Amino acid sequence: MGWATALLDKYHFDIYFRAQVHVATLQFSYLIFLLLFFWLTLNKTYDELKDNLIENIMAVISDPAIELSETLPQIVNKSSIGDVLYVFFGLAVATIIFNYTIALFTFKPIGNALNLQKRFIGNVAHELRTPLSLLKTNTEVALITEEVSESMKEILNENIEEIDRISNIINNLLSLNALFQVDTITFVDVNLKSAIETSVQSLRDRARSQGVILKIKGSKHLVVHGNKSALEQLVTNLIKNAIIYSPKNKNLPVYVTISPDNLGHINLTVKDRGIGIERKDLFRIMEPFYRAEESRKREETGSSGLGLTIVNEIAKLHRANVFIKSAVGEGTSVRVRFPEAAHWIAHSKIPL
Structure with a gap:
């Protein structure tokens, strides 16, 4: 037995x-x-x-x-x-x-x-x-x-x-x-431009030490329904990545652009002129701790390997989509498309 x-x-x-x-x-x-x-x-x-x-x-x-x-x-x-x-x-x-x-x-x-x-x-x-x-x-x-x-x-x-x-x-x-832990996250109407300005201000010293110029472009008052802290973290992670992977002391710009698309969406775009990402890595860079090719190793950049993973999760919580375009040696453009607050079913907490 x-x-x-x-x-x-x-x-x-x-x-x-x-x-x-x-x-x-x-x-x-x-x-x-x-x-x-x-x-x-x-x-x-x-x-x-x-x-x-x-x-x-x-x-x-x-x-x-x-x-x-x-x-x-x-x-x-x-x-x-x-x-x-x-x-x-x-x-x-x-x-x-x-x-x-x-x-x-x-x-x-x-x-x-x-x-x-x-x-x-x-x-x-x-x-x-x-x-x-x-x-x-x-x-x-x-x-x-x-x-x-x-x-x-x-x-x-x-x-x-x-x-x-x-x-x-x-x-x-x-x-x-x-x-x-979605039930603990409160959603309100947030001025996305304000969240961008807060993130840019917190990263200006880091950008200056890297020889990178941060530039904000776009409308002043575009509202999305979301969590302000989470949105600020999303913007911060995108800008931080753009700074990390831009060549040092070249005075290259990182553009942070916000604009409506007249289809009920607000587009947040962070564009750099850094080292770029190979095509084979684009499909996996949202994975936690994914290692891309040699030029983007975390030991050299100080990246935690979770920045884009967090961006992706925050985007999902806000019913947003993330689009990435990149070419090696030319730079990377990350666009996050949010629904406007007016097109969001109003409630304080997003459903599972």
Whole structure:
């Protein structure tokens, strides 16, 4: 009986095996249902046909001169058509219910695993913030100590840069995790131009240090229905990417443009003249931590690998679409198309 105990333990602790058992059980139950359904239908058809024939035979016996309203083939056809329709609609309803139930049992462990993963990422990211902050503080204190040699200071500065990069990844993980908790996100009418100006202002120093010029173009008052903080993060991530992948100290512009398209949409476009993205990478750059070709490695750029993933998730929450055009050596243009606030069904929280 050891195998039975092993299977029972696997059923209790392996959610995917448990789902397989549930699906197999449902399929077997559906087979039994089909057999019973056909048996009952055949019995019903037989009983109706028998009753109609007996009724007509008794009528003829009692009065040979009587003229029957239906012939034998008509009686059979009438019974057959009714039963075929009965079987068809019965099977259609049963199949829909069965498939829906199968889907519930199949996707439940996947959903549980995803929820567990989200909670794990959020908890780990929160737990890492405090020790990283303490580590950075101690390193900065060590830097101002006179006894530290120049070579050691260089190492400590590199450590601070790595700590900042890890902190950036953790902050992005927390942001990404928060975006999945849709019920906690409040939506209001937001002036998109205001969100752009806030993001540009926060990145001007970084752009200046890279030798990049930020330029805003477009209408002053275009309103979308959304979350202001999330929209500012979307714009910030796009501009930050444009700065990171622009050549340093070339005084090249990064254009941030906002404009309506007269079709009920507002287009936000961030365009740079940076290194560009190869065509083969364009289809995957929204994936978390996806590594593109060598020139866009995170070790060289300081990118967390989550910026565009967060942009994509924020766009989905706002019913927006993301379009990317790029050519190696010429630059990249990212356009996010939002629905205007007037075309949004007004409510405070976006539905799942």
